[in-house]
Amino acid sequence: MKKLALATLLFAALGLEHGYGYAAAQSDKEVVKADSKAIRYVGRIKRLPDGAVSFDWSGIYLQTLFTGNSIAMNASDTKYNEFNVFIDGKLVRKVDVKGAATTITLADSLGFGQHKLLLQKRTEGMEGRTTIYSFVLDKSAQLFECYDAPKRHIEFVGNSITCGYGTESNDVNLPYNPRVENSYKAFGPILARYFDADYTLISHSGQGAAKNWDDKKPVSDYTMRERFLQLFDEDKEPYKFDQYHPDLVMIGLGTNDYSRDPKPSKEQFLDSYKKIVKSIREKYGNVPVICVAPLGGDAVKEYLKDMVDKAGDSNLHFVALDNSYIDQGQDLGASYHPNYNGHRKMAMSLIPYISKVMKWTMPLRVVE
Incomplete structure (x- = not known):
């Protein structure tokens, strides 16, 4: 039993290190990798083999539609960057991304239904490079591609x-x-x-x-x-x-x-x-x-x-x-x-x- 417990803790630690700690810890959530086709990134980004997305230029943003009552992201940063979070066209909060991978709540208590997320980087490249590993949704919730991208x-x-x-x-x-x-x-x-x-x-x-x-x-x-x-x-x-x-x-x-x-x-x-x-x-x-x-x-x-x-x-x-x-x-x-x-x-x-x-x-x- 001690060996099993130790192995479980080690697995969880590895998951946190690589950006999947939230998914391992909570099975009642839906986890979608950051490179999902439902997420539209605007700006110069790098898609990584594990499904993560990295970037550092000022103003880079992403858009997606999601169902459910809440949305969070699992992300890390080489330094300390700030992001604007817009839900359904309204600024709801500013979030910080710094250091090792952690799960950051972007919005909650929204009421069930379909919502639009716009996440935009406030700070510039010399403040660090951000890597997003995944987005965390309510159980059975989904991401959908935005249908109204500018031309x-x-x-x-x-x-x-x-x-x-x-x-x-x-x-x-x-x-x-x-x-x-x-x-x-x-x-x-x-x-x-x-x-x-x-x-x-x-x-x-x-x-x-x-x-x-x-x-x-x-x-x-x-x-x-x-x-x-x-x-x-x-x-x-x-x-x-x-x-x-x-x-x-x-x-x-x-x-x-x-x-x-x-x-x-x-x-x-x-x-x-x-x-x-x-x-x-x-x-x-x-x-x-x-x-x-x-x-x-x-x-x-x-x-x-x-x-x-x-x-x-x-x-x-x-x-x-x-x-x-x-x-x-x-x-x-x-x-x-x-x-x-x-x-x-x-x-x-x-x-x-x-x-x-x-x-x-x-x-x-x-x-x-």
């Missing part, structure tokens, strides 16, 4: 602003704190929701096109030039560009390039920027690309406009964010990054130009 997709390439850093803060003096980052409230996802589009954020705080924020030389060795080509933000494994194809790509780089000395020359900046555009063309074809000059980026505005004017590319476009729209008091958050109010203003200023470039009508709806 449009916008990809945003950028830095901390694109990540939504500071959207949960109104304190400009707050030093770096990942807990005030919420990609759902960044201008990119706001724009995508307005135009009924999926979105991906290929973004990382402090990154530039030519130079990163904290570098001591005018041209960094490793910037968004290189990160754009990766499956993971924090790993140099190449991405095959086979999981989705955006209808529009928007580049929001330049703030970090010119925030500190030494700064890149116009030629150095544009050489790196053009390499990013070239990669987009090689991977996505002749997709429309909008080059967005950042807030307060007078030099970048001049450089990018000149580049686009001389490119001879009818699908390469330029627009500049207007700093005069931003109120230094109510529109800025942590470390002088735009807060949610600032991001909404940025999105609203870009909507007419996107509508023009893409020939998408402007629906009568709140920008949020």
Whole structure:
């Protein structure tokens, strides 16, 4: 009997280590592997042989329909990431994923019936890589594929602003704190929701096109030039560009390039920027690309406009964010990054130009 008990404990421990502890412990639940066809992931992900799914880029999200009264997930993280949980279109909670595999309740006490889950990563790749092993449902409950996936997709390439850093803060003096980052409230996802589009954020705080924020030389060795080509933000494994194809790509780089000395020359900046555009063309074809000059980026505005004017590319476009729209008091958050109010203003200023470039009508709806 002692040997049997020891073997049972060992089996349970192995199950917890590999993400299946909840299923082993509770036989009155339905466990569905994370790579189920009923789950729609949006963003760069890696499907693992055991049915798990790993990812780290900011803003990655999944959608599925489920029956029953509750839903949980079994997941781990190399560091500490946060997720928004939406049920039937409403934000119900924020959950944390950190350390070894554990079961995390996403929603409960829902009432039996069919519900829609949207789970979206708030924090960015440098905060860690998340692995989801399975979803846990009530006994006899099931997952079903969503039937209303958007027909449009916008990809945003950028830095901390694109990540939504500071959207949960109104304190400009707050030093770096990942807990005030919420990609759902960044201008990119706001724009995508307005135009009924999926979105991906290929973004990382402090990154530039030519130079990163904290570098001591005018041209960094490793910037968004290189990160754009990766499956993971924090790993140099190449991405095959086979999981989705955006209808529009928007580049929001330049703030970090010119925030500190030494700064890149116009030629150095544009050489790196053009390499990013070239990669987009090689991977996505002749997709429309909008080059967005950042807030307060007078030099970048001049450089990018000149580049686009001389490119001879009818699908390469330029627009500049207007700093005069931003109120230094109510529109800025942590470390002088735009807060949610600032991001909404940025999105609203870009909507007419996107509508023009893409020939998408402007629906009568709140920008949020």
